[in-house]
Amino acid sequence: MKSRKLTIPYIFWMLVFTMIPIVIIGFSAFNDGKGNFTLEPFQKAFFYSGVFLKSLLIALISTAICLVLAYPLAYILTRMKQSSQKTVTMLLMIPMWMNFLLRIYAWVILLQKNGPLDLALSLLGIHGTYIGNTAAVVVGMVYEYLPFMVLPIYTVMSKIDPGLIEAARDLGSNNAAVLGKVIFPLSIPGVISGITMVFVPSASTFLVSQYLGGTDDIMIGDVIDNIFWTDQNTGAAISLLMMVLIFVFLVLMNLFGDEEAIA
């Protein structure tokens, strides 16, 4: 029980399968493929900066929509009776268990030309294309990751001491004040982990935009996937940049979270 030896296999494992791969990525990002040091992969990576920015934008919009949808949902959930809370969280999680590709493909079916949505709306006299644009990609992202936003916010919110809310009420707060001054500040850790859990995967994933987006909606994940099979060095450089960016994002989120906790 007191032994530290139990960690040895794990440390060995992390060294071989986590640290060394990162070192290899770094190594091939500064490499011309023949073992010489070069910055060329980064120059080539710079060519994709537009795609990079667009991916971040799509991820940002998707995260914001998830937050706007999830926050009231989590709040409503905590105010329901225990058994209904359980049922609704289960219902939220079931689609998450469906295969990632099948979930996106379901949206391809739903949004396609002459698909169910198209047919339903044309009965009302509305015609349009619903697939092959940025909006469709955002819808797909929100669909993929919405439960990742709801669950952490809900978990944190349901742990708020009801005594605090009661105290605020006794001291004359109305519903809005309780929500703004008690529940919201206390739920920030959940919001932060929700934002992280949605933003990181949606900024880096691929396929969603391939299936739902148009030709100019290609995301940085798709670029890495395409380029890696032909030019590993540039692929490594883009991956490295993405990792650094995500790391900076996480540090910022943490700072923000801590500050709120102190205030």
Added chain:
Amino acid sequence: MMKQKNGALSKLYIALILFFLYAPIIVMIVLSFNKGNTIVWKGFSLKWYGELFQDRNLMGALANTLSIAVLASFFATILGTSAAIGINNFKGKTRSIIQNVSNIPIISPDIVMGVSLMLLFTFLGMIFHFQMGYVTVLISHICFCVPLVVLNVMPRLRHMDRSIYDAARDLGCNEWQAFFKVVLHELMPGIVSGLLISFTYSLDDFIITHFTQGAKFQNLSTEIYAMLRRKIPPTINALSTLLFVAIIVIMVIINLRDRHEEKMKNEK
């Protein structure tokens, strides 16, 4: 009066969100029984289900997915639990370094992890003359599962009362007995949730498998990916429906078991 109005609005909101989550799945289920192979309804038929079961590749991929998920979550649970117990005995800087490194696979995007493991395996493959396949996929899955287990076991360890281990020792258990009968028992809820989360992550994984699968290995996700590349076969709808039914059945069983356990506890 005010409260009732709020309640109705809340219910409507939840219903709308659930509609958003389930509408695509329902459309797929309906289409899986369609005789035609487009979205135009041509009559009821089970033929896509028949074709699904005759698809050897898909059935093989399903078997691979299940066996990888079982093995990866099993090994990850053992590795992760022992690691968590060990980490708990470290203090200060060493401990925070180990924990930070162990968080890397969780925070780094799947695609970066997939790409970096692929580079590692091609590098090692050149030295030791092997090719990527079942084993490399299994290793990769263990990689992203272990930190999940550590993450789930750690809080249980922190809240565990150390004196019960000492008590077991005082009452005549040797170290191993005390470990298996007391410590493991205390950690069990964390271990089980780590195992379940690992299992579901492994089942669902596409990106990491995509990069580490090599030329011949397919799991369910990569097989679906290949199918969608070729054409859009209606058997996919049948597959989704069956998976959906399986998930519902598992969820209901878990829920019933929980309720049963709660009842037993109350009766005690």
